[in-house]
Amino acid sequence: MTEQEARRMRRARFEGLAHLVVEPLHRYLLRRTGADMVEDVLSETMLVLWRRLDDVPGLVTGADPDPGDVLPWCYGVARGCLANARRADGRRLRLVERLIRSQEEAPAAAADHSELHAALGALGALDREVVRLWAWEGLAPRQIAEATGLTSNAVSIRLHRAKTRLADRLRRKDAGPTGHKKDEGRSSQ
Missing domain, CATH: 1.10.10.10 (Winged helix-like DNA-binding domain superfamily/Winged helix DNA-binding domain)
Structure with a gap:
């Protein structure tokens, strides 16, 4: 099998997986976070699924995947991506709060000079x-x-x-x- 054929087969496997899991993952994420975050987390989840395509249980070359075999693992990936996004948002919020506090303190110090x-x-x-x-x-x-x-x-x-x-x-x-x-x-x- 040539490298180009292998890439085509990998892409076909991913497209089959994506067709099967995108809607359930979207609903899963909508129930757990705000609509503004869903698309970003879903994109990150799909990227992880692409990278770890060979690790997805129940995904066999040339056969349609069984949702019962594939979805639980994909939900776990989405859960991890959502946790990462929440941690990143928390870091951003803490940074913004620190910047606001420093801006409130800075004018007093700047006024002296x-x-x-x-x-x-x-x-x-x-x-x-x-x-x-x-x-x-x-x-x-x-x-x-x-x-x-x-x-x-x-x-x-x-x-x-x-x-x-x-x-x-x-x-x-x-x-x-x-x-x-x-x-x-x-x-x-």
């Missing part, structure tokens, strides 16, 4: 990245230079100018630099 975010937003993209790498990642100018492709001297100059502009925007002209020691803004080459 809104001036800072606005001041950072007023900087150019490269200056903003240099400041973030320095302040948030704790990198020295030579390390920032390596990350951005600039020279250490260019990073030091950009960092100094960006910190000055941030201080002006935040109305902290008289305050000293925050976050790092004074000598950290200079290159150590």
Whole structure:
């Protein structure tokens, strides 16, 4: 038997099985879950049946399958697929709840730093990245230079100018630099 004939026979076996079990499985799932989930679970069930076609009891090549032999096993597959779908929905719901809780908490935290975010937003993209790498990642100018492709001297100059502009925007002209020691803004080459 050629590979193409074997595929045709496998497909014919599956189509015979599908013709026999689709309606009973659809009814089975309708009684156990909402209509919005039935089609997805039925599709997943049919996919599992296709993959495990050789494991279906009572499915013999060339003969019509007996529903009494085939359906109980197919119901078990549908039951497992439904359980998987419910677990996935539960995970999605928990994730959505966590995201909602974090969104409720985030505005309060973001409100504390809104001036800072606005001041950072007023900087150019490269200056903003240099400041973030320095302040948030704790990198020295030579390390920032390596990350951005600039020279250490260019990073030091950009960092100094960006910190000055941030201080002006935040109305902290008289305050000293925050976050790092004074000598950290200079290159150590």
